[in-house]
Amino acid sequence: MKLAWSKKNAWEKAPAWVRAAAGPLMSRIPVPWLLGRAFRRHRRFVAQVDRWPAQRAREYQVEQLRRICLLAQARSEFYRRQFQQAGFEAGDLKSPEDLSGLPVIDKRVVVDNLEAMCTEAPDGPGIDFVSTGGSSGLPLRFYAPASRSAVEFAYLVACWERAGYQLGMPTAVLRGQIVKSIHNGMRHEYDPLLRRHYYSNFHTAPEELARYLAHIAGLGPCALMAYPTSATMLARFASRQGDKAPHNIRVVLMGSENVYPFERQIVEQVFGCRVMSWYGHSEKLVLASECECASAYHVWPTYGYCELLDEAGQPVRQVGQRGEIVGTGFINHIVPLIRYRTGDFARYVGQRCSACGREQMLLEDIEGRYLQSCLLAADGSAISAVAFNVHDETFNNVEDYQFHQSEAGKATLWVVASGGLSPRQAEKLLANVNGRLQGQVRVDLRCVESLVVTERGKKPRIISTVKGGENAPDSAKLQVR
Ligand SMILES: [Zn+2]
Numbered sequence: 001m002k003l004a005w006s007k008k009n010a011w012e013k014a015p016a017w018v019r020a021a022a023g024p025l026m027s028r029i030p031v032p033w034l035l036g037r038a039f040r041r042h043r044r045f046v047a048q049v050d051r052w053p054a055q056r057a058r059e060y061q062v063e064q065l066r067r068i069c070l071l072a073q074a075r076s077e078f079y080r081r082q083f084q085q086a087g088f089e090a091g092d093l094k095s096p097e098d099l100s101g102l103p104v105i106d107k108r109v110v111v112d113n114l115e116a117m118c119t120e121a122p123d124g125p126g127i128d129f130v131s132t133g134g135s136s137g138l139p140l141r142f143y144a145p146a147s148r149s150a151v152e153f154a155y156l157v158a159c160w161e162r163a164g165y166q167l168g169m170p171t172a173v174l175r176g177q178i179v180k181s182i183h184n185g186m187r188h189e190y191d192p193l194l195r196r197h198y199y200s201n202f203h204t205a206p207e208e209l210a211r212y213l214a215h216i217a218g219l220g221p222c223a224l225m226a227y228p229t230s231a232t233m234l235a236r237f238a239s240r241q242g243d244k245a246p247h248n249i250r251v252v253l254m255g256s257e258n259v260y261p262f263e264r265q266i267v268e269q270v271f272g273c274r275v276m277s278w279y280g281h282s283e284k285l286v287l288a289s290e291c292e293c294a295s296a297y298h299v300w301p302t303y304g305y306c307e308l309l310d311e312a313g314q315p316v317r318q319v320g321q322r323g324e325i326v327g328t329g330f331i332n333h334i335v336p337l338i339r340y341r342t343g344d345f346a347r348y349v350g351q352r353c354s355a356c357g358r359e360q361m362l363l364e365d366i367e368g369r370y371l372q373s374c375l376l377a378a379d380g381s382a383i384s385a386v387a388f389n390v391h392d393e394t395f396n397n398v399e400d401y402q403f404h405q406s407e408a409g410k411a412t413l414w415v416v417a418s419g420g421l422s423p424r425q426a427e428k429l430l431a432n433v434n435g436r437l438q439g440q441v442r443v444d445l446r447c448v449e450s451l452v453v454t455e456r457g458k459k460p461r462i463i464s465t466v467k468g469g470e471n472a473p474d475s476a477k478l479q480v481r
Pocket residue numbers: 291292293294298353354355356357358
């Protein structure tokens with residue numbers, strides 16, 4: 001992944017000791033100042049728009065859609081051709097529904113047309129090359145402005161604050177970061193910028209979890225940010241420890257995987273606080289979260305334009321009906337994604353939340369591209385598939401992949417590669433995956449023609465017959481296609 005120079009990218013690439021050394025100074029500076037001017041500007045904007053009436057938000061969406069379509073028409077060869085074929089004139093766009101005159105696009109379209117979709121030379125300053133995974137098909141690669149993270153973070157903070165999070169609050173994180181051991185053997189790293197305590201999601205044997213919980217208990221009022229599978233694992237472990245569950249967690253922030261009701265229940269019960277979940281993705285097209293009182297996902301109308309489409313490509317308007325989330329982003333002006341099929345599905349709830357009064361599109365039961373699943377290490381660590389979602393250049397020839405596990409500590413990576421893999425490519429791919437898993441699971445490789453899919457057509461990242469491995473409810477019924 002090529003990253004532009006930006007303060008955020010530089011900070012994330014800095015060695016742990018540099019970040020640790022900067023800690024004492026940074027602890028004296030308010031977090032909004034550390035996060036920069038762009039973040040503060042967007043934070044003020046997000047606070048203003050949060051309660052906009054539907055009509056005001058709609059006007060804003062028209063302005064933004066027209067801006068992004070005009071840019072695409074003027075500077076992107078792909079969109080110019082596509083608009084011409086559809087008889088679409090960006091300057092004539094008068095309502096969000098006018099977009100329906102354009103075809104939807106998907107990951108395959110972006111993979112095949114990336115350079116022609118760009119509105120400017122992608123090797124310019126301030127542009128990142130982003131690579132992201134998915135439950136099916138190719139990894140998605142595109143260009144995006146390095147500034148996108150400040151925008152997204154302003155929205156995320158606003159989401160989390162609805163449930164009791166405060167910017168600058170210590171946050172215990174159990175997600176995909178690679179975390180090394182410190183002097184006492186615990187895997188822990190502190191980031192003074194976001195006041196985050198990272199623990200290793202790759203090392204969750206009982207003695208490691210006990211250390212993490214004891215450390216979290218000493219953080220004072222804090223948030224826990226974790227994949228739903230990780231938070232549930234931690235809660236179950238804490239519950240087995242009796243009164244050793246920390247009582248200082250004020251909110252549990254869950255993203256990146258589907259959240260099942262049983263997980264919410266266990267986590268809220270054990271930690272005695274609210275679970276707040278949100279929906280977003282690397283493409284930065286649609287962002288939604290729960291509100292103060294209701295668990296439906298409230299879609300931010302000013303972040304991007306969200307459509308929910310049925311199988312025939314028609315908008316879902318009936319409450320209770322499911323559809324695919326199709327997004328048009330307002331943030332990425334380098335590679336505009338207009339009517340992009342996310343591969344994520346949700347149930348339509350309405351256009352207004354009766355609990356909080358926000359006039360925003362409401363969705364529930366979001367089924368993401370990632371089915372929940374874990375690989376099991378020999379020491380008992382359950383490693384979420386999202387944590388080791390690797391998709392760098394070693395996956396260039398890989399069309400799709402899936403892990404198969406029948407014994408803890410070992411797994412086979414099934415790979416579909418249209419042109420096959422040379423021994424050198426296979427070796428590099430395996431070195432990458434095994435490196436990411438840090439020896440916790442030894443992986444070997446098998447080239448196959450097709451992968452295992454569920455009855456609902458989803459391809460789980462992991463097919464496991466080991467107890468404690470994959471636990472997505474619908475992956476119990478599998479078939480080979
Ligand atoms: Zn609400």
